[in-house]
Amino acid sequence: MSTASQGKSPAQLFRHLSAKWPAAFNPKAPRPLKIGIHHDIRVLDGELSDDEVRRALLAYTRMAKYLAKLDAGAARVDLDGKPAGEVSDADAATAKALLCARKDKQETKPPPEPRAEPEAPPKPKPKQTAVFKAKNTADSRSGIVVETKRRRSFRKPMA
Numbered sequence: 554m555s556t557a558s559q560g561k562s563p564a565q566l567f568r569h570l571s572a573k574w575p576a577a578f579n580p581k582a583p584r585p586l587k588i589g590i591h592h593d594i595r596v597l598d599g600e601l602s603d604d605e606v607r608r609a610l611l612a613y614t615r616m617a618k619y620l621a622k623l624d625a626g627a628a629r630v631d632l633d634g635k636p637a638g639e640v641s642d643a644d645a646a647t648a649k650a651l652l653c654a655r656k657d658k659q660e661t662k663p664p665p666e667p668r669a670e671p672e673a674p675p676k677p678k679p680k681q682t683a684v685f686k687a688k689n690t691a692d693s694r695s696g697i698v699v700e701t702k703r704r705r706s707f708r709k710p711m712a
Contacts, residue, residue, distance in 0.1 A: 563612035566605050570613075573598060576634025583619040585629045586610075587637035597632070617655070623648035 571578040577586060587593070591606050601609070613619060625645040631637040 561605060563608050566601065566609035567613055569601065570594070570609055574632045577630055577632045578613065580613075580616070580618070583613070583616060583622055584634075585619075585623055585627055585640050586614065587629045587631045590632065593632050615651075617652065620648040620652050 567578065567580070571580065577584070577590070591603075591610055594601070594606050595603065598606075623640050623645050625640055625642045627640045627645075628636045629638040629640060
């Protein structure tokens with residue numbers, strides 16, 4: 554089930570939102586968004602589906618910079634950048650818990666081990682027959698051994 558809208562990355566969707574409403578969506582200096590802002594976006598922007606709006610907002614509101622700005626009592630903004638409510642104590646606590654969990658996860662994560670080059674399997678030795686070994690061990694001046702094969706011919710007795 555692949556559609557063109559599902560192919561858009563959250564970054565592309567966020568760029569779309571920040572181009573339309575730069576006062577509300579600024580990745581360098583994020584401000585807490587109004588609760589229910591997705592309804593406002595759906596009313597004013599018919600280009601994005603519900604899923605696209607959800608994915609863009611999730612990416613924006615999970616940024617570390619955004620979570621750091623969620624202090625209790627901080628002003629939330631609507632699409633025009635005007636105040637539209639305040640950050641509650643519960644929202645601020647949740648944001649701080651998420652940031653702490655991320656920090657703990659990064660600190661406890663062991664550094665990646667360097668990858669060792671896979672060892673090549675040893676080259677198989679050429680198979681040597683008993684005759685070949687015997688001829689190789691024989692003393693020869695040139696060190697070259699030539700094997701010849703005899704032909705046998707069978708004659709039918711004449712009757």
